[in-house]
Ligand code: FES
């Protein structure tokens with residue numbers, strides 16, 4: 001019985017190793033004290049009782065962090081706004097100094113011999129708070145008399161950003177007779193990887209290395225973050241990250257908790273372990289989305305789009321953290337024209353600080369939101385002006401002969417075939433016969449709707465200049481691959497082994513993948529922006545060539561032929577005249593024998609390769625068909641059809657899995673998930689009891705397929721897949737629900753379309 | 767400290783536990799059975815599902831002392847020697863797992879589900895897994911895995927019955 005993926009055996013037998021599964025000798029345990037207030041002055045912290053408790057080893061507060069000269073949590077890039085203004089930041093201290101700015105912010109940490117003792121003692125830490133008025137929403141934060149979060153950010157506005165040409169857009173709007181505007185909310189979410197955050201840090205004084213066990217998307221980013229906070233050079237960190245229970249953007253960087261465990265482990269000279277509770281993560285881990293887009297569209301007399309503009313407000317939460325600023329600026333604007341030829345584009349975003357948990361990346365990080373914005377706007381315009389949503393899209397698509405296509409705000413889409421993708425999706429979805437199904441549903445008292453979402457997104461993320469990979473052959477013929485990108489469910493071990501196995505003619509089961517091994521000093525990007533397969537995968541493609549080149553002279557020697565007379569295919573080196581051959585696998589084993597290459601310890605085929613590749617533009621058409629029960633407000637996704645252009649596909653199974661997962665995360669946002677704070681900044685959705693995650697049965701029927709237009713921007717011709725599911729599903733589900741509403745005369749509603757909200761909405765329109 | 771003993775994966779074990787210790791923590795931290803996971807603190811996620819006296823239970827909802835005398839099976843005890851349980855196989859073959867964090871709980875819940883509903887309807891599958899969250903797969907392939915395991919289990923049972931009647 002062969003298993004589907006290399007990683008499966010350990011995961012189905014319970015022998016995987018997630019961070020909390022590590023137990024180091026002599027380890028002690030950390031528990032955090034967190035702010036119960038959304039905004040308060042901290043006037044004093046009394047740790048005496050906690051510190052005096054049995055089994056307590058250490059209590060750290062801001063004073064200790066300052067004494068250790070720790071810096072703030074990374075606050076993201078220095079983004080430029082309107083008129084060259086640089087982003088104004090409220091940076092997050094590792095432990096709150098003088099003031100807390102959101103519920104769940106770490107204030108102190110207690111370390112004890114047992115987790116129970118640390119928990120008990122943490123309840124004895126007395127923090128004196130003087131509550132301050134809080135702003136829990138962007139609207140409140142932008143009021144002229146709003147409480148101010150950070151002295152360096154007047155008006156709570158961190159940045160006002162723009163992209164595109166305002167003048168051209170204004171002109172187009174003034175000349176168009178038909179214009180429409182729609183406000184779309186992409187509500188705040190919690191990404192909730194199923195593995196709660198856990199960290200264990202051990203300091204190896206002998207080697208001078210601090211070993212950090214943590215889930216991560218890439219060890220280099222983690223090391224860089226740890227170093228920037230602690231001032232300890234990157235070389236002195238080692239990251240251990242074996243199995244990672246989902247990431248979705250939340251495992252991208254070093255957090256306050258990481259830094260504190262480093263500090264504690266070095267002070268105590270003992271390993272320190274922390275396993276978060278889900279509740280503390282709901283409050284204290286960063287959130288995603290939190291965007292409001294006001295989109296406007298101008299349409300000329302022959303139904304061509306003349307201009308699109310967006311005014312966005314971006315909720316950053318209480319501090320500028322990690323990618324928060326990047327999402328609301330670059331990631332929203334870069335594909336703001338969607339799949340359409342739009343002569344004039346303009347976006348303005350206001351990045352605002354509020355007394356809520358910081359917001360950063362969650363699957364798609366702005367990409368699903370802008371796809372949602374455009375595609376809702378297209379459908380809204382079609383409904384408003386009685387245009388056929390399919391024909392309206394077709395008429396405005398970037399035509400196939402226009403690639404490479406430069407959008408009005410300067411993004412270059414390298415390739416695509418939007419018409420063909422749309423056609424394939426329409427036929428797969430039985431779009432033509434929908435009205436019959438709608439009529440049949442009506443007979444049953446149900447309201448059906450169908451919706452299209454055509455997304456174009458920019459995949460690619462990460463600041464590393466290139467992706468490097470390396471390999472090690474061993475005597476038994478196994479091949480170990482190394483790279484930086486860390487898996488968290490995507491199947492890296494399987495996909496990379498498949499690429500190398502296909503190229504070298506080696507059984508993929510003989511190939512092992514290791515991410516971020518400490519003894520390999522490789523440069524590369526972590527997992528993010530859907531880039532691992534095509535970035536690191538392309539470097540592996542180059543590694544294949546490098547290995548074959550290196551092996552050739554050895555094959556010539558073994559086969560007693562001239563290198564020029566030898567060809568390589570299907571894993572075999574063959575002499576042209578058919579006089580003999582040897583497989584690369586056999587050759588590599590033979591070369592493991594020391595006498596084959598005297599004087600060198602290293603296997604002669606061990607080598608490295610790299611690639612430099614940036615963005616590409618996956619796109620696709622998703623079509624949802626929904627049915628609403630007006631009696632209960634319950635909406636079912638009756639059918640879901642996706643056709644994605646992901647370029648060349650390496651593993652169709654893995655791709656389908658990625659699309660399913662992304663689609664259901666989108667469906668979660670559409671129907672149930674929402675992080676809600678009350679007006680005072682208290683978190684109302686602090687656990688899975690009140691934050692409704694999608695469950696089995698969210699998708700009743702799903703069909704996913706691909707239509708490949710290979711990109712020339714990387715060696716594999718592949719495009720990113722990880723985020724496409726969210727980018728396709730948010731708009732198509734929403735358009736389907738709005739289509740159902742429109743059929744009974746009801747107008748738009750914002751997400752989440754929970755039964756209660758849908759029911760109320762329908763009642764209003766009866 | 768209280769001392770409790772139970773049978774875990776066929777072996778009798780005795781451990782000293784704090785009265786407040788949850789069963790899941792004892793399994794993981796004291797017995798080293800880290801295949802059972804903890805994904806929440808409100809009994810919602812199902813990552814901690816094990817079998818207690820033959821039926822599936824969330825081991826985070828139970829104190830270790832309450833399990834005294836019980837027969838417990840965890841994910842580590844599901845395969846017989848080297849032979850995977852059909853549910854384990856089906857999860858892999860149908861690509862019903864990505865990160866694998868929910869998987870042990872999903873598998874244990876599925877084993878129970880198929881005991882009650884050997885020919886499960888889609889509705890029964892969804893109900894049977896209602897207490898288990900997965901953030902990665904979108905559940906589509908998990909549902910397929912349950913169907914496929916069900917049919918494999920039936921085939922095995924039929925084969926065993928045929929053998930027995932020979
Ligand atoms: S750990 Fe979530 S239900 Fe037990």
Ligand code: FES
Pocket residue numbers: 194245246489862863864865866867868869899900901902903
């Ligand atoms: S496979 Fe990751 S949570 Fe289910």
